[in-house]
Amino acid sequence: MTLRKNRYGLKKFEKASKGTASGLKAALAMVLLSGALLLSCSEDFEKFTDVTNLRVLAIQVDPAELTPGDTGNISALVAAPANEPVTYQWRWCPVPTTALTGHECPVTDEMLVQLIADGAGQTGFEVPNGSLFDLGNGESAAFPYVIDAGVLQLACNQVMARFGDQIPIVLDCDSRFATTIRLDVRAGDRTVTAVKELNLLLNPDAVPNANPLLGDVYGRTSESDVPPAELITRTFSGAETLHLRVAVNDASSEQFENISVETGATEVDFENLFMTWFITGGETEYGRTSYIAGETPFARLMENTWYLPSAEESGGQATLYVVLQDDRGGVSWIQRSVRLED
Amino acid sequence: MMRTFSFKRSNVFAPVVVSLMMLCISVIPALSRADDLVKPSLKQGYYFALIPVGELVFVDSKENFGPWGSFGGQLRMGEALNHWIDLGISGGASYARGDSLQLVHGHFAMDATFKPTRFLALGFQAGMGFADFTRLQKGMDEVIGRFGATYGFTVAYDFFPGGKRDPYKSGGLAITPVAGVHLGPGEVTSVYSVFAGLSVAWWTGLPKSQLDLPVDQAF
Amino acid sequence: MRTKRIITKKLNRYWAPWLFAALVATALNDKAHADENTPRVDETDTDTDIVIPPVLRNEVAAVYPEQALAQRVEAEVILEIDIDETGMVEGVQVAVPAQPTGYGFDEAAVDAANLFEFEPAVQGGIPIPVRITYRTVFRLAQEPDAIETKSDSVSSVSDAAVNEPGADDGAPAADTARILNFKGTLKERGTRLPLAGVTVTIFTGDGNLAVGYEDVTDADGQFEFYNLAPGTWMLLAEPEGYFPLRTRDEVRENERTEATYFVERSDYNPYDVLVEGETVKKEISRKSLKTDVIERVPGTFGDVLTVVKNLPGVARTGATAGNIVVRGSSPEDTQVFVDGVEVPIIYHFGGLRSVIPLGMLDGLDFYPGNFSSEFGRATGGVVDVRLKLLKPEKFGGYVDVNLADSGVYLETPLGKKSAMAAAFRRSYIDGIINATVPDDASVNLITAPRYYDYQWLGSFRPNDDHEFTGFFFGSDDELKLLFENPADFSPDLTATSGSTSTSFYRTVLQHRYMPNSRFENVFKTSAGRNKIFVGLGDQVYLDLNTYVAQIYDRFSVGLSDSVRIAAGIDYLYSVADARIKFPDVAKEGEPGGRPDLSSIKYVESTDESNNSVGVFVQLESRLLKRWTVVPGVRFDYFSRVGQSSLAPRFNTRFALTDKWTIKGGVGVYHQEPAFDETSNVFGNPNLGLEKAMHYSAGFEWAPLEYLTLDVTGFFKEMDDLVSRTSETVSLNGEVSPLNFVNGGEGRVYGMELMLKHDFANNFNGWISYTLSRALRKDVGETEWRRFDFDQTHIFTMLGSYSLPRNWTIGFRWRIVTGSPSTPRIGAVYSVDDGFYEPVFGKPNSERLPTFHQADLRLDKRWIYDRWMLTAYLDVQNIYNSPNVTGYQYNYDSSRRRPRQGLPILPVIGVKGEF
Known part of the structure; x- marks a missing residue:
């Protein structure tokens, strides 16, 4: 378990008492042996939630899980530097991929055809768009779940048998066939790769996961409330503090059936949700907020504070991207830009 | 946060410092024979010294600052091992101002003093130190801190050893002018200071059982 | 000396x-x-041995000089008599001549004294030569012929x-x-x-x-x-x-x-111990340190186990790392014992302080390899911490206070035959952290790291043949945190609290029977409990509760003057309850990174029992007075893997001259895999034993009594190492991962050098240098890669000078090749997990920069009538060397910064002894 205090907790330590980046305090902390805690400051690096470059912030498949016959609509939240054309490349892989291989798919077209043939004696299987794993170059893509669920289940077992040593997890071939969606985005000379797992449910009657729903973004300054409409039209003064609340319906925390790791029995759980607050300038109080069912209050998920940058630093505008995820692969997002003036 | 390291500088510094330290460490025992029963004199036993100092401070950074005038004080305490060597600890702080910056710097170090003659004392300190710079403009409280190893070298000479002295008394008050150099913390930003001050030291003296005394004094 | x-x-x-x-x-x-007229014996040892003065057995009366007798003159003469170790008078000098002179009193006294016979002075059971002061009084009694001279009586x-x-x-x-x-x-x-x-x-x-x-x-x-x-x-x-x-x-x-x-x-320098007598040296790479040496080593705060890291063969694992890496072996391959009892954890919180303070200890023995068949269940090295022989002369003890913790140690004799000691130590760094970490930090410490440990030692010696010892010890660590906003740490963290608590206790009873110098039997039994808990709320936890018992017996018999046979049995039994819900943990050679909290496995077991039996036989023979040959064999059975092993071992030493000795050894060593590696959920229950072959050869040169140079070359071959595999196995149609197989190999070779200066001329210290290469080949790989702690050069130079007025100055300088590290060559953003997964390059293909650090320590002791106060200031990293302990990467592993080790760090402590 890494505490990560050095990444977030410590930043709070410094801000809370501004100007204590003091050699004297360091000396005292050193003498009192608690200096060991102050050691790994990573101030020089930008934070994960600071968007300063080409980034893929989220990938959504709608619906989040596919039942037989569904078509999943895949889109991405990409933050790109202005004035640069962005190219997209979508692919999918019939097995979960791992960073150890740089998320390259271990299965080739021939192998997939062979798998299906071996599994169910079906041949001549085709997936639209040329290469079996190519999903296109558009800003969005589509994934049709056209293959027979039974065939897929047998294929799943074959996958475990043949590729088990290259897959990071043990596949659960009773309920789902796990695939990976991969997006490579390029702008200028920078390339970013993002992957997302997509489950093809084998039982047509299963209830698929739904993407969580996001409402609008409400703001509040020290002087007044800022309704969503005003948020994008109003000009804020640089370095102002803006309290934010993103409306999330608590129905977004769906109920689902889960197999308990401890007992093996089926139990009913609620989804946990987490929200990532990406910004192009300034600082937020939390990089992420979360709702842990039964443990933390829902309100904590929705609220954050944005310390706006100065207009000079940000060129007069700053953008907020809020990405809401549940822990079963559901994603949604909302993005807002605010105008700034010093 | 508060330490930016320049590897190049450290690489040169380290062997030099270590060699100097080894030299001190090997010289100290060589000169440290315990004295037999000694005649009483002023600088015996434990010492507690207060040294107000005036300094000239130089800051070596991306720009070079200084010299700035500075004042401060040092506190030293330790013991005379014999008439060659004293060992102890030393701490101090001082305040300087200049070029719209304010500097508070201080140190806490081990202190070894060599006494080649009766009146001359050469001190070497090695320890840790801090330096805090505050920008005076804009009313901002921004503090840039530095923390790291510090080294010092001092020279003290007893111009006024104190005239008449009770030949059977050990210890007493010693007032000695001191001058020295202090190399501050930090490698990329470094603080150097040259200082002079007056050391007011109280020596506790040795107990009678360790002194060479006539019988009417010894018992 | x-x-x-x-x-x-x-x-x-x-x-x-x-x-x-x-x-x-x-x-x-x-x-x-x-x-x-007791001899003026020189300094009574503050250590355990008192000098028993010589006893005058045969006194010869001095002849009263005639002239003085006639003139009725009385006088006395003070003589200094040298008595050798057999009690015979070697020489007599007049220290203070008689007054008045000229009567011949001096000569008469000297003549008589030359004929005295004594029982020699004894120290520690060994007769020693001494010089005594003797006063001869010439006094006239009522009868002029009666002469009175003093005699020492009862x-x-x-x-x-x-x-x-x-x-x-x-x-x-x-x-x-x-x-x-x-x-x-x-x-x-x-x-x-x-x-x-x-x-x-x-x-x-x-x-x-x-x-x-x-x-x-x-x-x-x-x-x-x-x-x-x-x-x-x-x-x-x-x-x-x-x-x-x-x-x-x-x-x-x-x-x-x-x-x-x-x-x-x-001066009260603590090294006032005589050089130990010549014990038969049978191990070839043993290094022994006594507590008073250990206490003064800079940078170790008197911590027994930290000092081991300054010996040759031990790699540098980081400032607070609680593991000991010996000759290229993983930390779990080295066993730590306290007087032969295995200790489950040796450090509080994995590295802050070791669990047994110095007060109870006599010292330690460290075996980096080729240890004899007495020790088993380890393929790396052995650290055997020795309890002190409890023989206090009076009630006494110490109180030790420093910024991290405080401890108390008390000991007392109970009559002439028994003694008792107790100690306790507790940390208060929790208070300090609470004071310096502000309230609005997103981590709240409910219980800041706090630890304590306790020991009790008793000994009873009814006569010279029997010795009974009881030792009870334990330790407890705890840390609890509350996360206000878990997502800020990690999006997959759903726990709002985290805690770790580790505790153990042991009771050890020992009986030693030594009726004569030919026979010795040591019987030991111990029992206790280990309890480990690590968890993040309900999301991830490890709850392990183990009861252990051990029975040990070792006897040794001298078959003749030059041959001795030793044999013993060591039985270890444990019963464990476990509830573990954990992801996979990175093993040696795997880059760390985040544990994958989404793939968590669960195992629960109650009353799982395991046995391990070891039997050994060893022959210690001294041929031709110069050549020691120690062959031995050890048989072990491990019930967890259901395997047994036979390990022959052989060590030899040959004294070429009084000063030169050559030595060598070879041996087979076995070890069980770690408990998670044989779990049927986390590991592979069909794993077998890991094995290592040790070869070493070297020489020792002792040009002076206090100076020794020890050079040893070593080669270690490791086989059947547990290695992670992605293979799967099919059971009843179900496919499950194998997790681990015994397919790893290791190879370590190098040279260790130690130049040791025992306490003499007010100095003690050593230079230790290790040159080595440690490689591993994981299962399925064709190439060898560097071991996680393959450090080519490890150089340590340290020493302590004892200065007048009870000052001590100590220094340490270390230069170590940087450890290997695995670079990151890119990252892929995993949307569901919410972070960039790093893509790693070739394992351990890079190296961190060279590590170097100097530490300086000053000790000062103040002596009061009934107690002594010692204060020390230990400044670590005195020239603030910016050592790199690793790299910190930005969110997408595209940039990195070196992570700095400890900066200059002063540590202050005081100790009051009485």
Whole structure:
């Protein structure tokens, strides 16, 4: 378990008492042996939630899980530097991929055809768009779940048998066939790769996961409330503090059936949700907020504070991207830009 | 946060410092024979010294600052091992101002003093130190801190050893002018200071059982 | 061997003549002054061995010189007699000649003394040569022929002699009653130990009116003077090696003055231990350290196990790492024992402080490899921490306070045959952290890291043959955190609290039977419990509760003068309850990174029992007096893997000359996999034992008594190492991962060098250098890669100087090749997990920069009458070397910064001993 205090907790330590980046305090902390805690400051690096470059912030498949016959609509939240054309490349892989291989798919077209043939004696299987794993170059893509669920289940077992040593997890071939969606985005000379797992449910009657729903973004300054409409039209003064609340319906925390790791029995759980607050300038109080069912209050998920940058630093505008995820692969997002003036 | 390291500088510094330290460490025992029963004199036993100092401070950074005038004080305490060597600890702080910056710097170090003659004392300190710079403009409280190893070298000479002295008394008050150099913390930003001050030291003296005394004094 | 600072017994020109003109031999009663002529034994060891003075067996009376007899002149002569270890007189000198001179008193006294016969002085069971002071008194009795010379008679002072006229043997009936009006005790300042055999002089007046008497302290440090006239008397004692006692006291009419005087040693350096006698050396790479050496090593804060890291063969694993990496072996391959009892954890919180403080310990033995068949269940090295032989002379102990924790140690004799000691230590760094971490930090410490440990030791020695020891010890660590906003740490963290708590205790009972020097049997039994809990709320936890018991017996028999056979049995039994819900943990060679909290496995088991039996036989033979050959074999059975092993081992030493020895050894070593590796959920229950072959050869050169150079070359071959595999296995149609197989290999070779300077000339220290290469080949790989802690050069130089006035200065300088590290060549954003997964390059293909650090330590001891205070200042990394312990990457692993190690860090502590 890494505490990560050095990444977030410590930043709070410094801000809370501004100007204590003091050699004297360091000396005292050193003498009192608690200096060991102050050691790994990573101030020089930008934070994960600071968007300063080409980034893929989220990938959504709608619906989040596919039942037989569904078509999943895949889109991405990409933050790109202005004035640069962005190219997209979508692919999918019939097995979960791992960073150890740089998320390259271990299965080739021939192998997939062979798998299906071996599994169910079906041949001549085709997936639209040329290469079996190519999903296109558009800003969005589509994934049709056209293959027979039974065939897929047998294929799943074959996958475990043949590729088990290259897959990071043990596949659960009773309920789902796990695939990976991969997006490579390029702008200028920078390339970013993002992957997302997509489950093809084998039982047509299963209830698929739904993407969580996001409402609008409400703001509040020290002087007044800022309704969503005003948020994008109003000009804020640089370095102002803006309290934010993103409306999330608590129905977004769906109920689902889960197999308990401890007992093996089926139990009913609620989804946990987490929200990532990406910004192009300034600082937020939390990089992420979360709702842990039964443990933390829902309100904590929705609220954050944005310390706006100065207009000079940000060129007069700053953008907020809020990405809401549940822990079963559901994603949604909302993005807002605010105008700034010093 | 508060330490930016320049590897190049450290690489040169380290062997030099270590060699100097080894030299001190090997010289100290060589000169440290315990004295037999000694005649009483002023600088015996434990010492507690207060040294107000005036300094000239130089800051070596991306720009070079200084010299700035500075004042401060040092506190030293330790013991005379014999008439060659004293060992102890030393701490101090001082305040300087200049070029719209304010500097508070201080140190806490081990202190070894060599006494080649009766009146001359050469001190070497090695320890840790801090330096805090505050920008005076804009009313901002921004503090840039530095923390790291510090080294010092001092020279003290007893111009006024104190005239008449009770030949059977050990210890007493010693007032000695001191001058020295202090190399501050930090490698990329470094603080150097040259200082002079007056050391007011109280020596506790040795107990009678360790002194060479006539019988009417010894018992 | 030790160097003493001698305070010259200078009778300086001020008062000598008066004193000696005044000395008159009085009727100093021989019974009341039991050891009047006790030898002035030099410094009583503050360590365990007391010197038993020589006893005069055959006294020859001096011949009273005729002329003096005729003129009725009395005098006394003080002699110095050298007695050798057989009790014969080697030489006699006159220390203080008789006054008046010219009568031949000196010669008569010397002649008689040359014929004396003694029982020799004994120290630690060994007769030693000594020099004693002896006073011959020539006193005229009522019968002119009766000569009286002093003889040392029996032991204790009896108060019956007080105020009773003439109730003693041999002394002529004194016509005046002897009144004891001055009784004193001479003790050593700080340790309160009595000083025996010291001449104490009391005198008053000056010039020709000076009057004075002398006495010599007995075994309890007591001396007495009789019939002193009322007034102010001056007392003088000048024991060798001490500052003199010079004081005044009042003697009043009809009162007895009693006082205790404390005399200060000229130095209290802790190394006042004699070099140990020559024990038969049978191990070839053992390094032993005693606690007083351990205590002074800079940078280790008196921590026994941290000191091991300064010995050759031990890699540098980071400032607070609690693991010991020996000759390229993983930390779990090295076992730590406390007097043969295995210890489940050796550090609080994985590296802050070791669980047993110094007070209970005598020292440690470290075996980096090729250890004999007595030790098993390890393929790396062995650290055996030895408990002290509890023989306190008085009630005493210490209190140790520093910024991290405080501890107390007390010991006391219980009668003549038994003794007891207890110790306790607790941290308060929790208070400090709470004070310096602000309240609005997103981590709240419910229980900041706090630890404590406790020990109790008792020993009972009914006679020389039997020794019973009881040792009870344990430790407890705890840390609890609350996360206000878990997502800020990690999006997959759903726990709002985290805690870790580790505790264990053991009770050990031991019986040692040694009826003669040929036979010894040690029987030991121990029982205890280990409890480990690590968890993040309900999301991830590891709850392990184990009861352990151990039975151990080792006997050794000397078949002849040169052959000894040792054998033993070691049985270990454990019963465990476990509830574990954890992701996979990174193993050696795998880059760390985040644990994958989404793939968590679960296992629960109750009352899972395991046995492990070891039986060993070893022959220690000394051929031709110079050649030691130790073959041995060890048989082990491990029930967890259901395998047994046979491990033959062979060590040999050959003394080419008195100073040169060559040595070599080879052996087979086995070890069980870690418990998670054989779990049927996390690991592979069909794993087998790991194996290693050790080869070493080298030489030792001891040019001086206190200087030793030890050079050893070693080669280690490791097989069947547990290695992670992604293979799967099909059972009943179900496919499950194998997780681990015994397919890894290891190869380590290199050289260790140690130049050790034992305490002499006020200095002790060593230089240790290791040159090595440690490689691993994981299962399925074709190429060898560097071991996680493959450090080509490890150089450590350290030493301590003992300075006058009870100062000690110590230094340490280390230069170590950087550890290998695995670079990151990119990252892929995993949307569902919410972070960039790093893509790693070739394992351990890079190296961190060279590590170098110097530490400096100052100790100062203040001596008070009944206790001593030691304060130390230990400055770590005194030139603030920016050592890189790893790299910190930005969110997408595209940039990195070196992570700095500890900066300059001063540590202060004080210790009060009494």
